Amino acid sequence: SRNGQVVAPGVHLPAAGGSGIGDKASPEPSSRPAGEVELDYVGSLDNAAKLIAALHRGEKRLVFCDSRRQVEELGAALRAREVTVFLSHASLSVDERTRSEQAFAEARDCVIVSTSTLELGIDVGDLDRVIQIDSPASVASFLQRIGRTGRRPGTVRNCLFLTTRKDTLLQASGLLLLWSRGWVEPVVPPPGPRHLVAQQLLAVTLQQHKLGDQLWDRQWNGLAPFDKSAAPILRFLTEEGFLDSDGGMLFVGPEAERRFGKRHFIELTASFTAPPQFTVLSGRTEIGRTDPSVLTEERPGPRRLLLGGRSWQVTYIDWLRKRVFVEPADGGGIAKWMNGGVAGLSYALTRAMREVLLGTAPPVSLTRRAEACLAEQRESDAPDTVHPGGTLITRVGSDVRWWTWAGYRANATLAATLQSVTDPLQRPTDSWLRLCENLTPAAWRVARENVGENLVLPDVDRRAVRGLKFSAALPERLAVATVAARLADFESARSVLGESARFQYDG
CATH class of the missing domain: 3.40.50.300 (P-loop containing nucleotide triphosphate hydrolases)
Known part of the structure; x- marks a missing residue:
């Protein structure tokens, strides 16, 4: 046999033995890609x-x-x-x-x-x-x-x-x-897809009409996470009536029919969910879909939508069938949709933004407006948000912020890990998280020393768990752990904890 060869002009592959997978970007710029x-x-x-x-x-x-x-x-x-x-x-x-x-x-x-x-x-x-x-x-x-x-x-x-x-x-x-620098995000599967294990167990039982209660893992040839490690999920499905057990065989149970049985179990054929939307119709022609809040929020004047780049006057709303009928309008209108999923930027991108604030410029053409705006941010914002020697802790009045520039997922992990010194009511951002207003340098050092290698999964809002499709078919603790694992970034959080933190208080 011959060794394979990858032909990719201008692309630098990792050295032999390296995985090429990681979430950190090299600080050394390579030749700029063409364009x-x-x-x-x-x-x-x-x-x-x-x-x-x-x-x-x-x-x-x-x-x-x-x-x-x-x-x-x-x-x-x-x-x-x-x-x-x-x-x-x-x-x-x-x-x-x-x-x-x-x-x-x-x-x-x-x-x-x-x-x-x-x-x-x-x-x-x-x-x-x-x-x-x-x-x-x-x-x-x-x-x-x-x-x-x-x-x-x-x-x-x-x-x-x-x-x-x-x-x-x-x-x-x-x-x-x-x-x-030729960097691109690695392709990494979501961790611990336990909700999909529940979905697949129900789907294969529905497809085959029955499933052996000792042989079910053979459907996936023992492939994780569909192997014997999924036994707690199977046990929950049986105990809660999603599956019935009789004579060593498993059958679709009444709870699965109640939750997923509509329209011939069509809900079991998709592993994602989307917020409910209303179909917008002009006569018999479907224009698209809009968020229900556009139809329910109090607004002065006639209710108008913006869809397809055109303005539409609402003439009738069929609340039961989730339809809204419209006619063309001469202007105005609201365009709004709820976004799902985990928001926030990656560690690598947020750290690159920090580099820009510290003076590094991307090797592309910048207009005078862009150059002036970046110069203003470096002069007015950078001194209070970034430091070349590590992270920065600032106080303005009672507002204490830790400028990590680590991305939302790493900051959520840090907030959960350092609960003794972080604000419990905050929502971390990409660049900073809020600390307790009475924080002292001594308390900070103690909190850092107590962490060791014991990082904690981020706290999870119960609404986020409900947004995970098939979460009802999981034990609550597993549903929460599944969502929390997707919010966490342990590797980046450890990198931040390994950096020095500089205190910079006003006054």
């Missing part, structure tokens, strides 16, 4: 719309946003400026998205505004330019997006970043710093 990338700070979404309408006329432009609301608001702003614009996001109907994508593929001087739905897998024809509003959350997403351009001979990949806030300018700068 024309420009970073701008425009201050608002309306200013972004003005620039997009004025720049690159006659070209086909794909604009990425990182929320459906932003897609709708930008689409409406571009349409108001008489730009030929199409929209694509997950809450638009399939027909609406298909019409937009087909029209965009056939047109020339036009813009399509999209969430990550157009990152990959959909052919939108020959693109001239990619524009990113604010910043994606990962280098992997950026690679997919910039890879939409530069496919014609004689052209290069390109991306223009239009950031609307100071924090997203910093995030985009950190992301481009990682990209310039």
